[in-house]
Amino acid sequence: MSTTDDTVIAVRGLKKSYGVSANRFEVLDGLDLTIPQGDITCILGRSGCGKSTLLKCICGLEDVDGGEIDGDTDDLGYVFQEDRLLNWKTVEDNIRIALESNDIPSEEHDDRIQHYLELVGLAENATDYPLQLSGGMRQRVSIARALAVEPSILLMDEPFSALDEITARELREKFLEIITELDQSVLFVTHNATEAAFLASRIVVFEHEPPAAIERTIDNDLPYPRDIDSKEVQELKREIITHI
Ligand SMILES: Nc1ncnc2c1ncn2[C@@H]1O[C@H](COP(=O)(O)OP(=O)(O)OP(=O)(O)O)[C@@H](O)[C@H]1O
Ligand SMILES: [Mg+2]
The missing domain is CATH 3.40.50.300 (P-loop containing nucleotide triphosphate hydrolases)
Incomplete structure (x- = not known):
């Protein structure tokens, strides 16, 4: 089939x-x-x-x-029911790892990270660590991470x-x-x-x-x-x- x-x-x-x-x-x-x-x-x-x-x-x-x-x-991109962020990586690095593992050219990473963090209203939090964020903010990072790959x-x-x-x-x-x-x-x-x-x-x-x-x-x-x-x-x- x-x-x-x-x-x-x-x-x-x-x-x-x-x-x-x-x-x-x-x-x-x-x-x-x-x-x-x-x-x-x-x-x-x-x-x-x-x-x-x-x-x-x-x-x-x-x-x-x-x-x-x-x-x-x-x-294929996935937003999990639980956010599955890496707590020892910054918000921007959590997204960068997804871009790297999906072979997105490195020169596009910064623009995509900024664009999708802006979209979910977290542009100011790029260098924060996930444990500094609320549950809803963490969930928005995980949405940005999935969207940034543009699957x-x-x-x-x-x-x-x-x-x-x-x-x-x-x-x-x-x-x-x-x-x-x-x-x-x-x-x-x-x-x-x-x-x-x-x-x-x-x-x-x-x-x-x-x-x-x-x-x-x-x-x-x-x-x-x-x-x-x-x-x-x-x-x-x-x-x-x-x-x-
Ligand atoms: N890893 C696992 N080991 C054993 N049972 C599991 C496992 N994952 C899910 N289940 C069981 O499988 C069933 C379906 O779970 P699933 O997570 O798919 O439900 P769901 O429809 O997504 O529920 P929710 O709306 O609460 O998220 C549940 O009875 C759950 O207990
Ligand atoms: Mg479920």
Whole structure:
């Protein structure tokens, strides 16, 4: 199975379990999912239903037990649910390490670091160490780190959940601008139904309990730019909530 022109990642029959023998626990048991080119696919589902496990399998952080993941998984960026910053490196060096490991030419590093730190509102904190930052600031550094690489595909695991609502609103708007400009494809996990209604072109709701299965897929055809407070976004939010 390979991807088609308008699909950047195709997951087929994905299986993943944790533990052994009697303690074996199936988190993914034959899951199918595609990430369409240029789309923002939002995944929602109850805590523990397998969302982060799916993202970790796609990016290769977890070995899978079966099934296929096709697509250009080398050109992929990840915002983890936890920020995973190196506390002994400055903010700018945390981003630089990601640029180096993705073979971004060194002459571009300073500009990209500055640009993406400005975007997340942390230009003044470039030489701080992560332990000097609040949880929401650390999360914004991890967002800047993933965006700075400018990957074709972004996997984002609750990236805005640690932010106050005003900062989250600003970042969602900027995020939409960037991914439109760079024509990126996104798989985005959130617990926030309003955020999904605002950002997503497609919303996938998982069943309550693992193994993860798709309870409902909702296409979101509302034209961009959207107003998060609009009647249409709020109506869609209510529809999403009925399926969670
Ligand atoms: N490394 C691990 N070892 C054992 N069990 C794990 C491991 N990682 C996750 N699990 C279990 O797998 C299930 C799915 O976890 P996962 O982190 O994918 O959930 P999630 O949908 O992302 O939840 P949340 O919304 O709380 O982040 C949970 O029951 C969890 O306890
Ligand atoms: Mg999770």
